[in-house]
Amino acid sequence: MLELELVPTLSQCIETVAAKRHDETVRRLLASGKPEPKLFETEKLLRSFLETADFKKLRAESESLLTEGQEVKFLLRRHRGILSYEMLPVNRQGV
Numbered sequence: 001m002l003e004l005e006l007v008p009t010l011s012q013c014i015e016t017v018a019a020k021r022h023d024e025t026v027r028r029l030l031a032s033g034k035p036e037p038k039l040f041e042t043e044k045l046l047r048s049f050l051e052t053a054d055f056k057k058l059r060a061e062s063e064s065l066l067t068e069g070q071e072v073k074f075l076l077r078r079h080r081g082i083l084s085y086e087m088l089p090v091n092r093q094g095v
Helices: 014-032 037-052 055-066
Strands: 002-006 072-079 082-089
Touching: 002 014, 002 037, 014 037, 014 055, 037 072, 037 082, 055 072, 055 082
Parallel strands: none
Antiparallel strands: 002 072, 072 082
């Protein structure tokens, strides 16, 4: 099972963070010049998320917490070809 963590901020929404990570992954794939199975799976996961997620809803949910000073992260998973994702609070130790 592949799992990725994306952390939005008030200056970069979840869609922007996912798009930047996708672009970075594509650049790494093109630069590698050889098959990179993990990078290929990462690209597929991010592309799927970018094509199917309801970003208006995800932004509203995450930004309401971010404006209250809380931090959040999104966990993206692909298990047996099925995309899933969830938003979780970021736990800071000692803060």
